[in-house]
Every structure is written in C-alpha cells, then in structure tokens.
Amino acid sequence: MPQAVPAIAAPDPAASEARRARADWITHGILVLGVVLFALPVWLVLVGSTHDAATIGRGEVPLLPGGHAAETYAAVWTQGDTRRAQVAVSTMMFNSAVMALLITIGKIAISIVSAYAVAFFSFPGRMLCFWAIFVTLMLPVEVRIFPTFQVVSDLGLVNTYTGLIVPLIASATATLLFRQFFLTIPDELVEAAKMDGAGPMRFFKDVVLPLSATNMAALFVILFVYGWNQYLWPLLITTSADVETIVIGIVKMIGAEADTEWNRVMATTVLALLPPVAVVILMQRWFVKGLVETEK
Amino acid sequence: MATLTVERVSKSFGKVPVLHGIDLSVADGEMIVIVGASGCGKSTLLRIVAGLERATEGRIVISGADVTRLEPAERDIAMVFQNYALYPHMSVFENMSYGLRIRGVPKPEIARRVAQAAEMLGLSGLLERRPRELSGGQRQRVAMGRAIVREPKLFLFDEPLSNLDAKLRVAMRAEIKRLQRRLGVTSLFVTHDQVEAMTLGDRLVVMNQGRAAQVATPMEIFARPADTYVAGFIGSPAMNFLPATLTEGGLGARIADGPVVRFADGPRPGMAGRSLTLGVRPEHFALGGPLPLSPDLVEPLGSETVVHGRLPSGQEITLRLPGAPPGHGTIGIGIRPEHLHVFDGKTGLRLEAEPAIQPPPRVAA
Ligand SMILES: Nc1ncnc2c1ncn2[C@@H]1O[C@H](COP(=O)(O)OP(=O)(O)OP(=O)(O)O)[C@@H](O)[C@H]1O
Ligand SMILES: [Mg+2]
Numbered sequence: 001m002p003q004a005v006p007a008i009a010a011p012d013p014a015a016s017e018a019r020r021a022r023a024d025w026i027t028h029g030i031l032v033l034g035v036v037l038f039a040l041p042v043w044l045v046l047v048g049s050t051h052d053a054a055t056i057g058r059g060e061v062p063l064l065p066g067g068h069a070a071e072t073y074a075a076v077w078t079q080g081d082t083r084r085a086q087v088a089v090s091t092m093m094f095n096s097a098v099m100a101l102l103i104t105i106g107k108i109a110i111s112i113v114s115a116y117a118v119a120f121f122s123f124p125g126r127m128l129c130f131w132a133i134f135v136t137l138m139l140p141v142e143v144r145i146f147p148t149f150q151v152v153s154d155l156g157l158v159n160t161y162t163g164l165i166v167p168l169i170a171s172a173t174a175t176l177l178f179r180q181f182f183l184t185i186p187d188e189l190v191e192a193a194k195m196d197g198a199g200p201m202r203f204f205k206d207v208v209l210p211l212s213a214t215n216m217a218a219l220f221v222i223l224f225v226y227g228w229n230q231y232l233w234p235l236l237i238t239t240s241a242d243v244e245t246i247v248i249g250i251v252k253m254i255g256a257e258a259d260t261e262w263n264r265v266m267a268t269t270v271l272a273l274l275p276p277v278a279v280v281i282l283m284q285r286w287f288v289k290g291l292v293e294t295e296k
Numbered sequence: 297m298a299t300l301t302v303e304r305v306s307k308s309f310g311k312v313p314v315l316h317g318i319d320l321s322v323a324d325g326e327m328i329v330i331v332g333a334s335g336c337g338k339s340t341l342l343r344i345v346a347g348l349e350r351a352t353e354g355r356i357v358i359s360g361a362d363v364t365r366l367e368p369a370e371r372d373i374a375m376v377f378q379n380y381a382l383y384p385h386m387s388v389f390e391n392m393s394y395g396l397r398i399r400g401v402p403k404p405e406i407a408r409r410v411a412q413a414a415e416m417l418g419l420s421g422l423l424e425r426r427p428r429e430l431s432g433g434q435r436q437r438v439a440m441g442r443a444i445v446r447e448p449k450l451f452l453f454d455e456p457l458s459n460l461d462a463k464l465r466v467a468m469r470a471e472i473k474r475l476q477r478r479l480g481v482t483s484l485f486v487t488h489d490q491v492e493a494m495t496l497g498d499r500l501v502v503m504n505q506g507r508a509a510q511v512a513t514p515m516e517i518f519a520r521p522a523d524t525y526v527a528g529f530i531g532s533p534a535m536n537f538l539p540a541t542l543t544e545g546g547l548g549a550r551i552a553d554g555p556v557v558r559f560a561d562g563p564r565p566g567m568a569g570r571s572l573t574l575g576v577r578p579e580h581f582a583l584g585g586p587l588p589l590s591p592d593l594v595e596p597l598g599s600e601t602v603v604h605g606r607l608p609s610g611q612e613i614t615l616r617l618p619g620a621p622p623g624h625g626t627i628g629i630g631i632r633p634e635h636l637h638v639f640d641g642k643t644g645l646r647l648e649a650e651p652a653i654q655p656p657p658r659v660a661a
Contacts, residue, residue, distance in 0.1 A: 196395035197369035
C-alpha cells in the first residue's frame, strides 16, 4: 500500500474482512465464556449426582457422568438422605410446589383485583391506597421478618401451609405492574364498554382479564420461580418435615464435609431445578409475548 | 326512533367553563352535525348526551324522557369513537354482538342482526377476524356495525372519519349518510371538517368557545352566517373581512381607505359612522372594480384560480376567479353587493337589511 492515503479511501476489502473475522472471534469467545460460566456449575452438579458417594467423598470432581444415577435418584425421591434431614424429596417437592403455586396464584389474583380498583375507579382515598401499596415495596419479607414471625406464631400458624404462604401473598410489584398496564388501556375502550352496557364486573371479566392474559403468564413465571426459591421465611416458619420445602431440605442435607452425602445432595438439587425450568419452558411463548407486546 | 332535546346544558371542569348553556332540539331521524374549532367543546357536548360526562347544569331529554341522571347503558344510545375502540381480543362478530349479549338478546336474534349489519357494511367475510387484522376502513365499519346492531334510539359519532385517508374518508362519509337515511336513526355527528359537516348534516351546529354560534341548515349557514366566526369558519377559502363604516342613512358602507359600497338589499340600522365588518367570499369579487389588488400568490387550480394579494391599505384579500390566472401586476377588483355580508364591527353579529326599502341592485364600489 502507498504511504499517501487519499482523504476518502475506498475501504480495502481484505482489511475489512479481517476486521470482521476478528470481531466474530471476540464475540464468540465472550459468548462461550459466558456459557461456560453459567453452565459449568450445573454440569458439575448433574455429573456429581450420577456417581456414588465414595467418589465425591474422595474429593474428586468428576467431569463425566458415572453409572449410579438410577439408584441415587430413586433413593432421594423416596427417602432423602440417610444422615441428616431424612425427608423424602417427593414430600419436599410437593410442599414447595404447593407453596410456589399458591403464592403465585394468590399474588396474581390479589394484585390484579387491587390494580383494577386503583386504576379504573375514583373513590375517596384512592391515592392513599396507591401510595400504601407503593410504600410496601420498601418492606419485603426480609425487612419485616421478625414482626411477621411474631404475628404468625401468635396465631399458631407455625408449621402450616397458611403460615408459610399468607405472609408472602400480597405483591406490590405485581400490583404496580398491572396498574401500569391498565393505564395503557384506552379510555375509549372503557367508554365503549359502558355504552355497550358492561358494568365493572363484566368489564373486568370480558375485557380486562383477557387483555391481561400475557401479562399474567409473564408474572406467573417470575412469581413461581420467586415462590419456589423462597428460603428465609420457610426456614423460620417450618420446623417439621410435613411442610418442609425443597430449598430448606437441600440446606439441611449439607453438614460437615464427611457427614454429607454429596451425590444425594446433587441429585436433590437437580430435582429441585426441574419445576422452575419446566414452568419457564412451558410458558416461554406467553412469557416473551407478555414482556414484549401488549395486545392492543 | 327518537327526538333529542338539549336544554341549557353547561359544563365546567373544575373552575374552567367549557360549555355555556347549549340549547338544541333534534327531530326524529334528523342528522345533526356539530362542527367547530378544536377545543370548543364538541366532544364534551356529545359525551354529556351519551352520559359519559355529567352536565354541570341543564337537562338531556330523549323522546320526552329526562335522561340527565341515567347511566350511559340506560339511555339506549350507541356511539362510534374516533379511534373505533374495538375490543382487541374479540372477533368482529363478538365485537358487534357484545352489547346485545349483555342485554340478554337471544342468540338467534343476535346472529340475525349481526349478519344483517355485516351484509349492509360489507363485513360478511370478516366476522371471524380480530380488529388488528383489519384495515382502518374495515375497523371503522365494525365500529359502525357495533352501533347499528344495537338498534338504539340515538347514534353519536365523535370524529369517526378523522383517522382515515382522504379518499376513504369521502367514501365512508357517503356511506354513513346513506346508512343514516336508510335506518332513520336520529344522529349527532361531531367533526371539525367543514366539508364533512356541509355534506352530512340536515342541520349544523357551529360551535364557538362553548356556545352554539348558529344552528341551521348547511345552505342557510353558508348564505346567511350569523356572525363573523361562522362566516369565517364555513367556506373555503375563508371569507374576506374588510373593516368599514356605515354611510348616511344606512344605505351603504365605506371601506376603510376606500370606496363606498351600496347595499343591494336595503339599508342597515344605525348612525352614520357605525363600525362594520364587511364579509365577501373569495368567489364574490368582480374583476374590473376600483379596488387595486397587488397579488402576491397565484394558485392555478385548473378550472379556477385562487389569488392572494393585498389592498393598498395592507388588507389581505383572497380571490377565487373562474378560469386561467389573470396577467401580472395590479388587478382592479370590485365587490358584488348582492353577495355582501354585513356584520357589526364590534360584536361581529350579522346585520340584516331593514326590510322596507329595496333599491335596485347595482355593480358598485
Ligand atoms: N376531563 C377534562 N378535564 C379538564 N378539561 C377538559 C376535560 N375534557 C375536556 N376538557 C377541556 O374542555 C375543552 C373542550 O374539550 P372537547 O374535547 O370537548 O373539545 P373538542 O371540541 O372535542 O375538540 P377536538 O376537536 O380537538 O376534539 C378543552 O379546552 C379541553 O381542554
Ligand atoms: Mg373532540
């Protein structure tokens, strides 16, 4: 190439080709790194659950699956571990499922109804209600955990589903999300329904609910994962195996290094992963739709 | 089949008055068009009739029954909205039948009415579609269909055509007119488009800042506008207004810095020197008169030419002439007195001739 480059040079095809190739390498490199960072721990757990207790007990970290999968999974499903928690994973999964589902459904039901009231009706104290809901955003369970525990235990609800679920069931976030969505429903639509003779209940059932379907699906996914992963509150409120959740169960299985059946812990972990993954996959189509578009 | 009476309806939003005592009485089957500039209160009036807004004062009477305190659903009125307001998650059929379903009309009857309305509007093939799978014109028709199937006492339209392109608007305008004639339903139609108003309305209500400036047939409004606002609003290009003063005996008007025009239809009341505003439509000037107009913009439109120019006084004049543009330079124009509109210079109200004397018309000025 000559030294004197004209002010406006035609782009050199070879150079730009090389540049693009380099950019491709860099982006792919970053992608692969990201995938490894996220996937490696999951892979290790998955592999670990297929070896026998001795392998991991020796301090090996196997990278390839072993041959003990069936027996380990069958054992945890029916009896849990043998040393510490000793609660069947099936029981804990059931408890977690009940908790996550009731929290999710309860949160959606309560928040959509309260958002409907705040967004569509003018009544005395409407802004007060709105701000009261808004302020509770600043008071998640962790912050109010001691007074809440006091109330729940005074009511004799320790070790019950009620005590586990009710304190988590109201959601300011979901209420605000629904309210925000309701505010985008055009006034004309509300008025058209009024002219058609639809009362508030009819309008809610025939127009608001169907229009909120995708939003509800998106929230369902988020809230189910939230409910499934609850840790601190169940830790406080459940002391008996009857209502123990899987997340608590895993923690209880882990003790001193020698006292932990790592293969069983890992198998339990894998099982605990499945329901949230299933929910995400099943609701994926709706979830993405709910996040990116509103049907209007 | 219903009559509608609006009695002294006023409306304030908080302290801001928006309507100042509107009176209107609509005969059975009549199509009334409410027209006026943006923000003059047209939609507010319509929404008060619909029951979506409460009047601060006054009454709404439909077929003799006072409905002022009734909910929209109890008034038996159907409304077509500017943005159509179709239910996005319902098919065309469901959109049209929703009001009937709520009212508990039997299924076969619903199917019959929807089929009939769809037939009328050319929607028969689209009944299963969702609104977003329709073009703007088709959505418009569905909104109309939703109103028609209800067989209401009253149709209300709030600028239903303003979201359509020009060509479609003309087509839909004719269609609405035909439908309204055929169904014979008493209707109120809001628009700010004067052509729409003139072509659709049996009578027009020209609104100005919350008042009904004039209620009359389109031709009456064009021929005898009640004040300068109406005169300037209806007609395109807009009427020219020239300041003038009344001459001795009320027989004519002296244009500011200009000649005298004798009234063709008789003297106006008042002392000599009374301040007047003369209104002349662009097509009502005669070439070859005493007013020297210096054109500054000439728009040839084929069959006619629109000339914008100024008089020596600085007064702007718009002129509509048949045929090709006139040559360059100043043109002399005159006012044809038989087409002159005379308004009070202060209030802007129309001044009619005193009927007694009828001097012979003359091309004057
Ligand atoms: N809910 C409201 N609160 C306060 N002021 C309002 C409200 N609705 C309308 N107005 C005011 O009342 C006036 C009349 O409004 P309206 O909607 O009737 O006008 P319009 O004649 O329909 O105008 P356009 O042609 O732009 O639709 C406007 O000045 C508007 O700002
Ligand atoms: Mg309006």
